[in-house]
Amino acid sequence: MLRFDEITKSFGANTAVEAASFTVDEPMMIGIIGRSGAGKSTLLRMLNRLTDVTSGEITFEGQNITNLRGAAKRNWQSQCAMIFQQFNLVPRMDVVSNVLHGTLNRRSTLATMFNLYPDDDIHRAIDILERLGIAEHAPKRAEALSGGQQQRVAIARALMQDPKIILADEPIASLDPMNAQVVMQSLRDIHEQDGRMVIANLHTLDTARRYCDRVIGMRDGKIVFDGTPAQLTTGVARDIYGADASFSEATTSTEIETNAAAQKLLAYAAAQ
Template identity: 70%
Template sequence: MLELTDVTRRFGANTAVDSVTLSIPEGQMVGIIGRSGAGKSTLLRMINRLTGVSGGVISHHGRPVSTLTGRELRSWQRDCAMIFQQFNLVPRLDVVSNVLHGTLNMRSTFATMFNLFPREDILRAISILERLGVAENAPKRAEALSGGQQQRVAIARALMQSPKLILADEPIASLDPLNAQIVMDALKDINEQEGITVVTNLHTLDTARNYCERIIGMAAGKVVFDGRPEELTTEAVRAIYGAGADGEEISESMTSTSLHARGRPADVKAKLTPSGVALESI
């Protein structure tokens, strides 16, 4: 169980995350949605401890992680793998070496400096790449791959850590619809087959609805919705994304995507009306 209790992050006078309290059971796939600047990325970075906590407590199975330092912090960051929008690979390094970097927190300084990895780790890295459909690219430089392929390599690196939790910060924001589907399918498969908790920030309602069993909506640093996809009502969407002038459409990047979710094309669009957000067939 991952638990956040009154977690807050301030940057000067600005409060990016405001008194967030959540409990995420092991094995859930959770989507966090909201406008840009809602606090989604800051929340994930606090869980991983890339960003410090200004107030409140983050714990995992009763172990307080918001105050960890040194070796214990590195152990937590190994257990809590992070996937980024821009992949965070080493561009000039070959793909398999990038995946093997998922074990750096488990290796000695000497082995890390000279890029020395045991044979069993290399074979495991290739096996993970095969699972994700990019094993043929193992000897290539990461910079030679497409964006979708690079994101799958980043997922492979996360799996190489043998994590208990995967945090994905806008993993499909820079991808075309086909690669977005491939990446989301991969994360869903990991969640279902490995039982690994996946918490992912997403810009689109359709993607969150189609892939996540639980959706958390954020606005101005606060959690304003927490429930199952079918509970995401017009009023809830309005609370998450806000309301504009009569008839103003919520942007496609917030509410819809051409991503074919689990093989099914998105079939709704959202339009803001005086009474709320109407979901219309297209």
């Protein structure tokens, strides 16, 4: 389905991604890990075509997407939705309108200017919010929601595009452990229930192991690991992060102690 063939991205004398190659044969949930500056975000931005490729080729379902321009590029971006760490919502706009922004690529300029949406789109937006457990917040301003709720609104906006691929760039980096698990489970459910490919940049190893089918490790712009969560040992993680024996996974953990109180807190976070 998806193929990266010797993809390189340079910014002047600096190389952010160097000769990255991998193939995804079927929809799966993929985690990309590595320290800050490893090239993870640049990799996703090239796939979404927010950043141009310096050399190499990216193909999806046989189509070369690296050279798309104009309407063809916009069409690709509608099929490859992006979720950002900082949500990128319109704070003073209500939640359902933020979700409906996922349809902007197929609406006329006039309809966009006057914020006009078909009833079918409004109903679909509310259905998606219901699926993510936040439909009751539809009329509220986005800025009134918690970080975890806002990230679920961003996920709902991505789903409004009906994409084939969802890219998530550090989707839980600014969230507490409870909301992080709610957001990651939402992405996992979307993959399993819809059959969509999900690719997420992650900092936490336990999150990659728990939610992903495949993990890609990057260091200094290069792919240095590509395997299953079970193959992501502490030793492998040290190599990816360039760490010594003092490296501790606990410092990156989003785990919540499994007990009755913690499960109640997790359920509460999901409802908020």
